[in-house]
Amino acid sequence: MEEVTTIALEQTEIINAIDTVWVAICAAIIFLMEGGFALLEAGFVRAKNTMSIIAKVIIDITFGGIAFYLVGFGIAYGNSNGWFAFDTGITNNDLGLSLTVSNKLFWFIQLGFAIAAISIVSGAVAERMKVWSYALFVFIFCAIMYPLVANWVWNPDGWLAVRGFNDFAGSSAVHAMGGFAALAAAIVLGPRIGKYQKNGELNPIPGHNLPLAAVGGFILWFGWFGFNPGSTLSAVGNWELIGTVVTNTFLASAAGGISTMVYTYFKYGQIDITMTINGVLAGLVAITAGCNVVDSSSAVIIGLIAGVLVDVAVIFFDKIKIDDPVGAIAVHGINGLFGTIAVGLFASEKGLFFGGGSDLLITQALGVLVIGSFSFLITFIIMTIMKKTIGVRVSRREETAGIDAVSFGVEAYTTFE
Template sequence: MYSTITPVVTEQPELVNAIDTIWVAICAAIIFFMEGGFALLEAGFVRSKNAMSIIAKVIIDITFGGIAFYILGFGIAYGNSNGWFAFDIGITTDDLGLGLTVSNKLFWFIQLGFCIASISIVSGAVAERMKIWSYAIYVFIFCSVMYPLVANWVWNPNGWLALKGFNDFAGSAAVHAMGGFSALAAAIVLGPRIGKYQKNGEANAIPGHNLPLAAVGAFILWFGWFAFNPGSTLGAVGNWELIGTVAANTFLASAAGGISTMFYTYFKYGQIDITMTMNGVLAGLVAITAGCNVVDTNAAIIIGLIAGVLVDVAVLYIDKLKIDDPVGAIAVHGVNGLFGALAVGLFATDGGLFFGGGAAMLGVQALGILVIGAFSFTLTYIIMIIMKKTIGIRISKQEESAGIDAVSFGVEAYSTFE
């Protein structure tokens, strides 16, 4: 069957455009729906009195972030780059040099999904204590300048990391580590929630109010990842094998991440930690995102197994540093985004250290993640400090005690729930 279809496709470019447009449009829509996953996951992991504030932040991610990425972000990321940045306004109709078979507008829309996913990582780490309008300002800066600069380095054909051969297929570094290290800086400047830590430094547990809700959010994100990674092929025609490889690796790493977290928490605590297992699945997804196109299936399982343990270790270590991250965003996205980018240099079948490729690829991957992590952390830290000393970033003690929902929005997530 395919032998008769292939010549028709090659002879009719408009058919290629149509097929690839359908593929990218479906993936873009599913990636956009991942924001529902972020909203439910984060809302479930916080207290009921702040659940609607999470919904508000995710709406801000989409609306403020979407407009910012349209006005400035996309042009900075994919315009005519000097290696470090570009400066085009809006959605250019020029050839972006990426060999696209879809319109630039559709490409903008799928890339918007990656941008708002990255900023949504930050929303979880600042949950229950950040002013809504200060957060909106930060979202606009992040989506108009910060994230687009990193996207330029990694995915613009003239980006300096792209030219060095940095492999970050769907964004372990550019999306997840970018968001994770920004979340780390924001959480440090904000400080912990009231009552999170005792005077001796020990952490008090502040349980999420609705773990089944959080689980549904995790499943939505899991589902969405099968558009997030395979959709990064940016076309279906001629990419059947690659799409299959990416999808298989994505699942295997996520499943392995969940398994290793279950075993690790069982042997460490004497019982399985289901909430940590959710994060273990997500950690496996984050870690495989960079190299899902260049590693084999066995390597994907190993990457997931490591990620599932790493996330639990990271959560505990971050807590010991008195950095309050209500949803584990720093450990899931920052730490495993870093690991995932480095794993490419270890496990890539062509050029990876474990496959006889030497240390060259690993060195490039390490350089890329070091620069991206330092850039996102430092710039976010500076922005948060400036806002803290000017307009303020933290809600009042009274508002934090009463709950953001009732004070700031005049609503409650559950009108009859105490």
């Protein structure tokens, strides 16, 4: 009997070790995505604001990370009443999550999701938001807003989880959450000076370094292969699921890039490479919810739709004068919404197109609409309060001269004599 117990303990240790290595690698890859956000957003803004956007991504990690450590993790993964929890979080190893990795490692991989969500906002408010006001919003977002949504979606007792809501790696909880927060923030801030003419026509403000943006896009693309497969939270027993998730993630992203290329070619007479970068990301965002439950052909279809939808959404937001320098709202908000609903249509077992009826579709639509509305409304309220108190927008002089030189006393590119 003692020998059997010893063997069982050794097997448990092996499983825990394998799963720990798997989750730790995926968590590190997810963390690297912040470098992707920094480069992508820096490339899409003007040279005079390059360091300010990098500063915002650093704030996402530092302020957001401490907020998620102190408060957010406990709200997300403590003992939930269905809507929220309040727990000691990272120090409590009895959260009822049935994990084969340590609670602290689970916190770290979940941190990657939290700071990815807020990093979506940094791009939409680029070139015009005060750095300290942004830092305050980051803290609130990662301490309370994002953790509440994570509780609903991923806590075993969350109200959406109980309903059978499927958001495997965060089309709603991360991307729609961040995208609709970005929408509210952009509305409160208003457009950049000179973005729209008095007659309503668009005045394009091109990014200063598109190769830099492309490298950022490639890093994010790579990071998604930690983001989605890492959501299995274990390797042992999940080898088939991991393969499915990886394959679907790639197929949707490739299809997104192809459809954006084709769509922009026929619409504008030439391929829009900057939009194609966002098309790949749109495919990634859209497949993130259902990469565990759709088949490969469905993943391609989802990506193809996302690649067109992103361009349509970018044009729409410009028409209604919502200034988003990097297309974050279209990529993450709109395609997070689409990708979540797509689960209810394309899921192999319960999807409407596969004879599963409308139950899952209704649940998916309800979940993403609640999450998007919650994120938009709370962000709008917080940003409006800050606007009327501490202020949210840099001065006209600072915006015209460049935030880097005025606020940071340093510029990204130095002219050598």
